[in-house]
Amino acid sequence: MSYLEHSVKSVPAGVRKILYLNWPLTVLLIAVASIGFLMLYSVAGGSFTPWAEPQMKRFILGMVLMIFVAMVPIWFWRNMAVVAYGVSVALLIMVELFGTVGMGAQRWIDLGFMRLQPSELMKITLVMLLAAYYDWLPSFRKSRPFWVLIPVIVILFPTFLVLRQPDLGTAILLLAAGGGLMFVAGVHWAYFAAVVASSIGLITAVFKSRGTDWQLLANYQFRRIDTFIDPSTDPLGAGYHITQSKIALGSGGWTGRGFMQGTQSRLNFLPEKHTDFIFTTLAEEFGFVGGISLLVLYLLIIVFCVYTALSTKDRFSSLLTLGIALNFFLFFAVNMSMVMGLAPVVGVPLPMVSYGGSAMLVLMIAFGLVQSAHVHRPR
Numbered sequence: 001m002s003y004l005e006h007s008v009k010s011v012p013a014g015v016r017k018i019l020y021l022n023w024p025l026t027v028l029l030i031a032v033a034s035i036g037f038l039m040l041y042s043v044a045g046g047s048f049t050p051w052a053e054p055q056m057k058r059f060i061l062g063m064v065l066m067i068f069v070a071m072v073p074i075w076f077w078r079n080m081a082v083v084a085y086g087v088s089v090a091l092l093i094m095v096e097l098f099g100t101v102g103m104g105a106q107r108w109i110d111l112g113f114m115r116l117q118p119s120e121l122m123k124i125t126l127v128m129l130l131a132a133y134y135d136w137l138p139s140f141r142k143s144r145p146f147w148v149l150i151p152v153i154v155i156l157f158p159t160f161l162v163l164r165q166p167d168l169g170t171a172i173l174l175l176a177a178g179g180g181l182m183f184v185a186g187v188h189w190a191y192f193a194a195v196v197a198s199s200i201g202l203i204t205a206v207f208k209s210r211g212t213d214w215q216l217l218a219n220y221q222f223r224r225i226d227t228f229i230d231p232s233t234d235p236l237g238a239g240y241h242i243t244q245s246k247i248a249l250g251s252g253g254w255t256g257r258g259f260m261q262g263t264q265s266r267l268n269f270l271p272e273k274h275t276d277f278i279f280t281t282l283a284e285e286f287g288f289v290g291g292i293s294l295l296v297l298y299l300l301i302i303v304f305c306v307y308t309a310l311s312t313k314d315r316f317s318s319l320l321t322l323g324i325a326l327n328f329f330l331f332f333a334v335n336m337s338m339v340m341g342l343a344p345v346v347g348v349p350l351p352m353v354s355y356g357g358s359a360m361l362v363l364m365i366a367f368g369l370v371q372s373a374h375v376h377r378p379r
Helices: 005-006 014-020 025-043 051-071 074-079 080-097 118-136 145-163 168-185 190-208 219-229 238-251 277-310 315-339 359-377
Strands: 098-104 105-110
Touching: 014 051, 014 190, 014 359, 025 277, 025 359, 051 359, 074 080, 074 118, 074 315, 074 359, 080 105, 080 118, 080 145, 118 145, 118 168, 118 315, 118 359, 145 168, 168 190, 168 315, 219 238, 238 277, 238 315, 277 315, 277 359, 315 359
Parallel strands: none
Antiparallel strands: 098 105
16 A cells, blocks of 8 residues: 555545544433433422423434434535525524414424424524535635625524514524624624624613613513512512522532432422523532533533534534534523523523423534534544
8 A cells, every 4th residue: 555545534434434423422412411311300200201201202313313414424514504594594484473382482383293493493503504604705705894794694684583582592692603603713803892882782772772662672571680680679570580599509509409309399499490490400409519510511512522623624514513512502601600690581491401302402413413524524
């Protein structure tokens, strides 16, 4: 064999691709999901129904989808980015026209066997389209006003549709993830400085609009902000969620009360204990040690995503992987901040742990894209 033949890099093909999956990342995902099953079993009073069993089935389906997506070459997903984004936008418009209403918001499409939340799908397809856009765009154009305006419109249009549902939490995640990917792609910092200044002006306008005919937020969203600033102003109303959450967090101590021994969740003081506030159940039962352990697992997932991004040779794979890692970070950072009283309650679930079909399946598809980038990088 010649030196050239020996040195040339190749991409795995066929069944051998399974061997080249990012297995540490896969093990970490299984570990985090298992924690979720354990907590859903606990909050149900020691029963696999009604939450743990369906979540396990969704995770198994999600693993199958992740491996399927991973086996498809990454160039195919690059070519499908526009189509995926278009489908997500169409689904958001369908939600607006005839979506299912739940808990005062119109966010779902009833498919019979499950309720699909298109805004979850948009989190990933938005990253796909922006990664494909900056892969296609020559580097010298990425900071020119016209070429900056295009991704801004791509980000703002679905954000507007999500805000109409209303879903403030997901809208914030879309803006942050889209803006973060633009920054990673190398857009000039002056644009972000302008966005920060505009955000300060928007926040001022939001507070000034309260009680007027042009009020920018719904009344319940203003109550969430008031509660965030001072939960004691309405401890049995708008402040109830965060007050009970802090009690649960504090009562766990260093090592927790023990599995299925949490009083806040067992006595139903803790609201949405199987979705948005499941982290407080974990912290009450397993204490500071349990909470930090989950956080370490989350951070390790991000580390392996960043490793894949740095080791890939094409710009699309790197940007896509970094965008998914950023999305995942925002997911758990916003949720943990929310339940600890560091951010207003905005209804963002804890990834891979909270009960929910759309979020679980979309996240597994997203990690399938990360795996595809990892498998198909030249070696």
